Amino acid sequence: MGVSTALFLARGGARVTLVDAAPAICAGASRWNEGKIHLGHLYAADPSLRTAQRLLPGGLAFRPLVESLIGHSLAPAISTSSDLYLVHRRSVVDADTTGRYYDAVTALAASHPAAARYLQPIGAARAERLDDRTLDALTNRTEIVAGFRVPERSVSTRWVADRLAAAVAAEPRIDVRLSTRVTGLTTGPAGFDGPLTIVTAHGSEGPFDAVVNALWEGRVALDTAAGLAPPAAWSSRYRVAVFLETAAPVTTPNAVIATGPFGDVKNYDGRSLYLSWYDTGLLADGSGPAPPAVPHLDDLAASRLADAVIAQLGGLLPEVADLPSRTASRQVAGGWVVAAGHGALDDPASTLHRRDRIGLTRHGRYLSVDTGKYSVAPWLARAVADALL
Numbered sequence: 001m002g003v004s005t006a007l008f009l010a011r012g013g014a015r016v017t018l019v020d021a022a023p024a025i026c027a028g029a030s031r032w033n034e035g036k037i038h039l040g041h042l043y044a045a046d047p048s049l050r051t052a053q054r055l056l057p058g059g060l061a062f063r064p065l066v067e068s069l070i071g072h073s074l075a076p077a078i079s080t081s082s083d084l085y086l087v088h089r090r091s092v093v094d095a096d097t098t099g100r101y102y103d104a105v106t107a108l109a110a111s112h113p114a115a116a117r118y119l120q121p122i123g124a125a126r127a128e129r130l131d132d133r134t135l136d137a138l139t140n141r142t143e144i145v146a147g148f149r150v151p152e153r154s155v156s157t158r159w160v161a162d163r164l165a166a167a168v169a170a171e172p173r174i175d176v177r178l179s180t181r182v183t184g185l186t187t188g189p190a191g192f193d194g195p196l197t198i199v200t201a202h203g204s205e206g207p208f209d210a211v212v213n214a215l216w217e218g219r220v221a222l223d224t225a226a227g228l229a230p231p232a233a234w235s236s237r238y239r240v241a242v243f244l245e246t247a248a249p250v251t252t253p254n255a256v257i258a259t260g261p262f263g264d265v266k267n268y269d270g271r272s273l274y275l276s277w278y279d280t281g282l283l284a285d286g287s288g289p290a291p292p293a294v295p296h297l298d299d300l301a302a303s304r305l306a307d308a309v310i311a312q313l314g315g316l317l318p319e320v321a322d323l324p325s326r327t328a329s330r331q332v333a334g335g336w337v338v339a340a341g342h343g344a345l346d347d348p349a350s351t352l353h354r355r356d357r358i359g360l361t362r363h364g365r366y367l368s369v370d371t372g373k374y375s376v377a378p379w380l381a382r383a384v385a386d387a388l389l
């Protein structure tokens with residue numbers, strides 16, 4: 001979010017200082033996630049369609065915006081098959097209701113004026129329900145009760161992160177401050193109308209004409225330090241997944257186990273895979289404005305976690321159970337998922353099943369942006385840059 005905003009601002013003629021607590025840019029959640037470019041199918045527990053409607057324009061704009069930022073086609077990063085959504089017997093939404101929701105979301109996406117910009121043609125305006133023979137071949141039918149093919153795809157987020165970092169390095173109007181944690185904001189004589197100074201662990205920096213808070217896990221704490229009221233309910237979860245490379249191409253399907261605290265498999269190019277199982281990969285979970293501490297995973301703990309994720313997914317998808325014998329390397333990594341809302345994902349009433357309350361809040365020249373999802377970040381960044389330019 002911060003990197004895309006900085007690039008749009010710099011290319012619009014602004015001088016930008018990009019500040020990151022980490023020793024490298026593009027090293028947080030945006031490097032280590034599944035890269036699903038949402039059309040809205042994941043949010044079947046929000047039947048109002050508000051989440052799908054909120055996420056859709058950003059998902060459709062992702063490809064052209066990222067291609068303009070990195071100066072390269074996104075094609076090599078896009079997963080090579082459409083996602084299968086497999087409904088678990090403990091899903092918080094039953095299979096028929098899920099099917100109707102997927103049809104509604106697919107129709108919404110297919111009829112959107114920007115539909116042609118998506119990662120792939122959206123095609124038919126309905127989700128395809130898988131027949132029993134296909135499901136029997138793909139899944140463990142005692143756990144999976146239905147399956148749907150939807151037109152969603154994902155991107156390899158490491159591929160994108162490397163190219164965004166290169167674009168920043170090549171941009172003379174961006175000054176980068178690494179290993180610099182922002183802890184506060186000092187407003188000017190005109191309050192948030194500036195000029196504004198940021199307080200960092202190394203002292204203060206500025207004054208700036210405007211400050212954009214795109215700190216994701218650090219955003220609410222900075223808003224609070226700046227005197228803004230924190231949201232009523234806020235959740236910060238640190239999630240890790242397995243990033244695995246195979247020795248030879250595999251046909252493991254792109255699949256989401258829906259809807260609840262289950263898992264996902266992404267096969268980006270036949271050899272580079274993402275595997276997650278929700279409970280196993282959840283390392284920290286907090287509800288305050290600042291994120292909780294994350295326990296350190298040593299190599300042995302990381303390896304055990306990867307084994308457990310593969311075993312859990314492998315119990316549902318036989319092709320995943322075959323991966324250990326085909327693995328060349330694997331890494332456990334992740335980042336923060338922060339969201340307005342609370343509750344457990346196995347509770348249909350949890351407010352974490354909706355993700356429509358995201359985006360930009362503006363106080364004078366201080367802009368705070370809740371990214372919400374990776375898939376909408378470039379689109380929100382464009383809006384933030386436009387608001388400032």
Ligand SMILES: Cc1cc2nc3c(=O)[nH]c(=O)nc-3n(C[C@H](O)[C@H](O)[C@H](O)COP(=O)(O)OP(=O)(O)OC[C@H]3O[C@@H](n4cnc5c(N)ncnc54)[C@H](O)[C@@H]3O)c2cc1C
Pocket residue numbers: 001002019020021022025026027028029030031032033034035036037038180181182183214215216217218219238239240241276334335336337371372373374375376377
């Ligand atoms: C396992 C996992 C899977 C996910 N899957 C998907 C998916 O499939 N599709 C999707 O759309 N989204 C997904 N997400 C969510 C997605 O990753 C995030 O919404 C998105 O990456 C957030 O982007 P960001 O730029 O706001 O945060 P980040 O990329 O994390 O960047 C935030 C930056 O702020 C810096 N920072 C934080 N606090 C401070 C501070 N106080 N001072 C200075 N710097 C600070 C951090 O170092 C970091 O570099 C997933 C997340 C996880 C963890």
